[in-house]
Amino acid sequence: MRMRSIAALSATATALLLTVPQSSAAGPHDVRQGVRPAAKTAVCAxxxxxxxxxxxxxxxxxxxxxxxxxxxxxxxxxxxxxxxxxxxxxxxxxxxxxxxxxxxxxxxxxxxxxxxxxxxxxxxxxxxxxxxxxxxxxxxxxxxxxxxxxxxxxxxxxxxxxxxxxxxxxxxxxxxxxxxx
CATH class of the missing domain: 2.60.40 (Immunoglobulin-like)
Structure with a gap:
């Protein structure tokens, strides 16, 4: 019974991680290393x-x-x-x-x-x-x-x-x- 619960939790956690947009997935260590998403240049007015x-x-x-x-x-x-x-x-x-x-x-x-x-x-x-x-x-x-x-x-x-x-x-x-x- 315990094995099924862990497997179910693992599957749920994997599904949640897969639904997180890539741009939101940066962790705190990414910021410390200076990695930032590329800034998008705005359309000229x-x-x-x-x-x-x-x-x-x-x-x-x-x-x-x-x-x-x-x-x-x-x-x-x-x-x-x-x-x-x-x-x-x-x-x-x-x-x-x-x-x-x-x-x-x-x-x-x-x-x-x-x-x-x-x-x-x-x-x-x-x-x-x-x-x-x-x-x-x-x-x-x-x-x-x-x-x-x-x-x-x-x-x-x-x-x-x-x-x-x-x-x-x-x-x-x-x-x-x-x-x-």
């Missing part, structure tokens, strides 16, 4: 970001930037969200990949390059009068008109692509060139 949008020397490429004007590092999505006028969808990332956080230090700027259209004479091209850029899916983006962008009355768009955020404009241009040839 929309008000702490400055977004720039400019036509490049190439009429099919737009340069965008995001600057963290806050006093602490924070995260944006690793792929900028770029939409065109009232068209459905946004520019596809190159290389393809899922969304995820990208850390930006206080005062740092990240850059991306967007190809709006591969062939300006493409009969399926659409004309839009605005481009909207956001650094995170939860943020409203910055909308800029084609005229203010320096593209005249309209931006031609068909199958647009965007690079992931890069540390420099040159790195963004290189990534776009590598991805689109």
């Amino acid at each position: 929309r008000t702490s970001l400055s977004i720039g949008v400019r036509q490049s020397g190439n009429p099919t490429v737009v340069h965008i930037s995001v600057t963290n004007q806050g006093s602490r590092a924070c995260t944006v999505d690793r792929v900028p969200i770029v939409t065109f006028g009232n068209l459905d969808g946004s520019a596809l990332p190159v290389p393809p990949g899922e969304t995820g956080p990208r850390r930006i230090g206080a005062g740092e700027t990240a850059y991306a390059a967007v190809r709006t259209i591969a062939d300006r004479s493409d009969p399926e091209a659409r004309s839009v009068d605005t481009i909207t850029v956001s650094a995170h899916p939860d943020h409203f983006g910055r909308t800029i008109t084609a005229r203010r962008l320096g593209a005249g009355d309209a931006v031609l768009v068909w199958e647009p692509v965007t690079t992931w955020w890069k540390p420099s404009k040159a790195a963004a241009d290189e990534a776009l060139e590598d991805a689109t040839g």
